[in-house]
Amino acid sequence: MAEFKEISPNAPVGEKLLNWVDNRFPLSKLYKEHMSEYYAPKNFNIWYVFGVLSMLVLVIQIVTGIFLVMHYKPDAAVAFASVEYIMRDVPWGWLIRYMHSTGASAFFIVVYLHMFRGLIYGSYRKPRELVWIFGCAIFLCLMAEAFMGYLLPWGQMSYWGAQVIVNLFSAIPFIGPDLALLIRGDFVVGDATLNRFFSFHVIAVPLVLLGLVVAHIIALHEVGSNNPDGVEIKGPNAPKDAQGHPLDGIPFHPYYSVHDIMGVSVFLMAFTAIVFFAPEFGGYFLEYNNFIPADPLTTPLHIAPVWYFTPFYSMLRAITSEMMYALIACVVIGAVLAVAKGKLPQLLKGAVIGAAVVISALMLAIDAKFWGVVVMGGAVVILFFLPWLDNSPVKSIRYRPDWHKYLYGVFVINFLILGYLGVQPPSPIGERVSQVGSLFYFGFFLLMPWWSKLGTPKQVPDRVTFTPH
Helix, strand or coil, rough: CCHHHHCCCCCCHHHHHHHHCCCCCCHHHHHHHHHHCCEEECCCCCCHHHHHHHHHHHHHHHHHHHHHHCCCCCCCCCCHHHHHHHHHCCHHHHHHHHHHHHHHHHHHHHHHHEEEHHHHCCCCCCCHHHHHHHHHHHHHHHHHHHCCCCCCCCEHHHHHHHHHHHHHHHCEEEECCHHHHHHCCCCCCCCHHHHHHHHHHHHHHHCCCCCCCCHHHHHHHHCCCCCCCCCCCCCCCCEHHHHEECCCCHHHHHHHHHHHCCCCCHHHHHHHHHHHHHCCCCCCCCCCCHHHHHCCCCCCCCCCCCHHHHHHHHHHHHHHHHHHHEEEEEEHHHHHHHHHHCCCEEEHHHHHHHHHHHHHHHHHHCCCCHHHHHHHHHHHHHHHHHHHHHCCCCHHHHHHHHHHHHHHHHHHHHHHHHHHHHHHHCHHHHHHHHHHHHHHHHHHHHHHHHHCCCCCHHHCCCCCCCCCC
């Protein structure tokens, strides 16, 4: 048990109160460790504001969600009417609902940008592997949370979108039909589905999400923040002052807290502009079909998920029967290259060839719909392995060969094209483009151990580069 700290009886009331709390709860200690004495690199740029914006949007979603739950009814007969009641009759209900719906899209915008910053500056590299893994788990939880919340308005797109996605699980061999039945809670998307999605959206997933966010921040503050140069400011060889503080770091508070306040201000201006002037955002944030009550007897002409799922939905749709032959060719070529070029023991070479034959046989035997689900899930899961796929001798894109920048640029453009195609109705040209885009997406990561080593990197400075402005 820690000793109680005594202060002068003549101290101000506020100081006495803080001392009373500190003797029972480490408030000042937490503030110092994570704010005033947490040293962050002094060369942060605008890319480093998206972590705080993610936290802000999470708070917006939780607060607005609490107010929405006060009036929402998770009953298939009245769910749509309860949303209309919130919009029309609850004082400021329309504002709360639009903040929540806009917040869902804003969440994915800032998280995608946050992840891209980690990608280009190597924030997933040693010693931050766990920070990245927790971040990817947060992304996975966000997708589950958004999907389940999307069903709750019980509009046409909510209903049919859930119907399509849940039915995908039935394509899994052996357990698929039972798994789909378990998720739906009934033989069709209905009241049971709505109730279980509501409970997961409001209680289960947010609890997991909050736990992962705390773990993400603790892991980050344990190893320290990365920076655009990819230079460690707290390492054993990093320059430090007499007190042991890194010379290339500055206290998070007040320097970066002020920096983040400015980023938050700009974000809130854009956020409020969308909420007040374009909450549907041309049908991307709130689809027009979702303003029509769910009707199991009337299927919309084109069923598509919300924009933030569409790149992965495109990859799902890209896996057709003929695409399977291209994937089998990729498996065979990969196995041959691994055996021919890789320095593998003879026994392991035989295992690689055997595995390739088995996988190829399974790909021919099992329906392409199942492999589409595998590809869609794999597109997210592969991100978890990024720390072990990147073999570049340097972390940051700043010091990698220039062609790496173009490759990352093509990756972003490819991701945006896949997202656009996922919104569009299926077409032969769109199918071909999405197939090429899917192969590029997976090729980018699976071939990263090879291409990340190519070229001569630039000289990384011993200390961070910083120009006051």
